[in-house]
Amino acid sequence: MEFLPLDRVRLLESPFARAVETDLQYALALDPDRLLSPFRREAGLPARAPGYGNWEDSGLDGHIAGHQLSALSFLWAATGDAEARRRLDAMIADLAECQLANGGGYVGGIPGGQALFEALATDDDAAVANLGSSEHWVPWYNLHKTFQGLIDAHAVTGAQEPLRIVAALADWWLRIADRIDDATFERMLDTEFGGMNDAFALLATLTGRAEYAAQAERFSHRAVLDPLLRGEDALTGLHANTQIPKAVGYASTAQATGDDSYLRAADTFWHLVVEHRTVAIGGNSVREHFHDARDFTPMIDDREGPEFCNTYNMLKLTRTLAEHALRPELLDYAERAIFNHVLASQHPQHGGFVYFTSMRPRHYRVYSQAQLGFWCCVGTGLEAQARSAAEWVFGIEDGSPAVNLYLPAETDAALPGVRLRVQADLPRSGDVVVSVDPTTARRFSLRLRVPAWAGALIDLQVNGRTVQASDAAGAVVIERDWHPGDRVTFGLPIEVRAERLPDGSPWQAFLAGPSVLAARSGEAHLDGLRADDSRMGHIAHGPLLPFVDLPILSPGEVPAGLEPFADIHDSRYTVYWPTADGDVATRRAELRDLDDGLALDAATVDAVALGEQQPESDHAFAGTGSEVLTIGDRRWRTTTERMSVRMQTSGARILRVRYLTRSQSTAVLVHVADVLVAEERFAGGEGEVLDIDYELGGQGPTTAEVRFTAVAGLPSPAVGTLRMLR
Structure with missing residues (x-):
């Protein structure tokens, strides 16, 4: 299918049109000089204004500027707003100035980014390790936003300057890449790189340059591509939004190269995610990761449900597949995602964006504030609200x-x-x-x-x-x-219909037409509803409510108080309801068992899951000689040297550490705030999970470093979740 240019479609009065206008106001509330401050700093130019905080001064400096280039392009096309176009052109001119000052074609806001990338030209494992180390926050992912923003600015507006800038940036990288062998390049791709294969494929299509198509293929990450080519689901335990942009890139690389094997991989990925890992609203993942597709308990249990970035990028993938060959299920998914996850992820009044949309009954979601929150889902939210509905209506x-x-x-x-x-x-x-x-x-x-x-x-x-x-x-x-x-x-029939979770477990959502229905569940304890600028402000940290007193639905029963989920804001809500075919007492007992974790959650001051990218970043993870283990849908960290995180400790009296024993003997020293609290030694014994508590004593600082150090020439045991408990 050929989709229509965004500037040739106009949304009429509706929640979708209002979402575009709200998005425009949010985008215009962002100061371009503050967004571009990291780029000017890296170019050695005087700042016109101080940069923003939150994720914008924590290593992802400048990522929102790239999203803003895309968003302003889409908003100008969708509305014709002159100020959106003026700001877009001004930002592009500023980036051109920064590129000129840098010399060589590089432009970016990553702290020390130019030297970091150029060190890769040595074809040295140390440079690759440094790129993926805890000292840097996914540099390629960040730089991809600049690539994509410039590509979108050209593709949407027709302006040539953004294409000139991004081509010079791409050529700068090609000179480095030519000196990296394939094995080293593939190791580099183990660190999240956004949609760089997609960016180079799009550039190849725009310019006709074969070297860009070849670079798209180099960025295609065989560790993910090869299982897809074999038709295998190897996604469990992987960080979801690291993988989805790769699949987008496989589809566009097929277009750029004519090699349909990439298209087959992209299509396989789409089926695996949409048909086996997607909930009613069109979203996927728990705590940003793909859980076991055979068990959706984490989706119902966790406060950190589907991440918005995932759905935005799945829509990109769906569109590219539909452009190649239209299938009804592609449009069905797009409709589901747009009417539900997309529309629900922006507050209709103040425009704040949502990161996690919890599927846990009676939980809630929190919203960004324009001057405080600069999460990844703010960036994709800015883009999605401007384009998602309008670009799909006609074709x-x-x-x-x-x-x-x-x-x-x-x-x-x-x-x-x-x-x-x-x-x-x-x-x-x-x-x-x-x-x-x-x-x-x-x-x-x-x-x-x-x-x-x-x-x-x-x-x-x-x-x-x-x-x-x-x-x-x-x-x-x-x-x-x-x-x-x-x-x-x-x-069109609008009768209410039921839909179970993809694993067939006894949890049921309800839909009417394209819309998921939900019931409001009160407005108490909506902690952090409008998120502050803290690193974990995007998580709805308010108390979890129990399962045991949820109404259990019998076959054919529809709960009262249902309304379109996208209409519910500033409230707790229930999307999925427990069901029972007959034995209600047994089902009630199952719900009671699910509540076993409530007391632990209430006693938790802070928690971090080692091996999971965002929790580690939020807790200032640092480590040497450390690696991540993925076992099923769980992730763990080990070290042969040391690793640490910084945790909230106010009121905490116990540190609980979850260990996983390994086949060989292991040993570790545990320090909290430089005080040794334990030395642990474990004989070899594969796969035993141990939760061990360490007393912390009296009142201490409000935050403390928790450090694990390997000892006696042995590696550490695998370390999973750490909890500070009251």
Whole structure:
């Protein structure tokens, strides 16, 4: 399918149009000089304003500026707002100045970034290790945002300056990459690199330069690509949004190179994630990682549910696959994600963005503030609200205009001389009107999508008369002579339907039309509802409510108080409900067992899961001689030297450490605030999980370093979750 340019589609009054306007106001509240301060610092130029804090001064300096380039491009296209375009052009001019001052083509906000990357030209393992060390926060991921922002600025606006800047940046990297052998390059890709394969594939398509396509292939990370080519699901335990952009890049690399094996890998990835790892709202992952697809207990249990970045990038992948070959399930997924996860992840009044959307019953989500929160999901949120709905509504398939989503919008670009307008209010009403208004009478085919949840378009008419339509995959096609002012009308069924979790476990969500339904569950203890600038402010840290007193639904039962999930804000909510086919007492006992962790959660001052990227970053992880082990969907860290994190300790009296014994003997010293609290030695014994508590004594500092040091020439045991307990 060919999708229409964003500037040729206009959303009409609806929650989707309001989301674009809210997004515009949020984007314009950000100071370009503050966003670009890291770039000027790295170029040796005087800052025009101090940089922002939060993630913007913690190693990801400058990542939001890249997102902002994309967002302003999309917002200008979607609204025609002159100030969005003025700011975009000003930011591009500033980046050009920084690139010139750097010399050689580099431009970025990463602390010491140019030297960090150029050290890789030595083809030295130490330089690769340094790039992925705890001293740096995913430099390639950060630089990718600059690449992508410049590519989007050119692709959307047609301006040549952003293409010149990004091509010079790409050429700077090619000169380094030419001196790195393939094995070293592949080791470099073990550290998150965003969608760099996608960026080089897009540049190859834009410029026709074969060396960019070749670089896209080098960035394709065989460790993830090869299992996909074999049709294997090797995703369990992996950081989800590290992998999804790679799959986006596989799809675009196929377009750039003509090698369909990349497309097969991307398609396999899409099926694995959408069909086996995605919940009702269109999101995936728990605590940012892919859990075991056979067990969705973590999805229901954890406060850190689907991450918004994942869904935004899955929509990118879905679009690229649909551009290659349209399949009904691609549009079904896009609709699900846009009507639910995307629309729900921006506050409709103040515009704050959501990081984690918990699927735990009766939990809640928190929102960013424009001057305080600079998480990854703020960046993708800025982009997604500007583009997601409008770019999917219309398309062209087999030369015919197509209507893909039923939400208020209009275009004159699907067919020259024909204006299409959609009027709908799903899920409040199933009535849909598609106005077809050619300048003069003419014959053509109109494709109308039939959503999988609908099954058919009810009472399909043109100008009040029943019309015959031919069937197509996931659609019907009306071929006729069209006249100015023609109106197509039909109905879609909006009956409430139930949907279980993908693993088939007895938890059920409810939908009406394209929309997930939820019930409000009170407004008590919404701690951190509007997040501050703390490193972990994006997590809804308020108390978890018990499972045991949830209503247990019988077959066919629908809970009271349901409304579209995307309408619920500033409140606790329930999306998934426990069900029982008959034995309610047994099901109640299962819920009671799930509550075993509540007391532990309430007693926890702070917790960090070692081996998980974001918790480690939030807790200032540092380590040498350390590696991550992935066992099932759990991650652990070991060290042959030392590793440490900084934890909140106010009121804490116990440090609880979860260890995993290994096949060989292990030993470790445990220090808290430089005080030795334990020396542990474990004989070889693969796979035993041990939770060991260490008394901390009286009141101490509000934060402390927790350090693990290998001793006696032995490696440390694997260390999992650390908890400071009251």
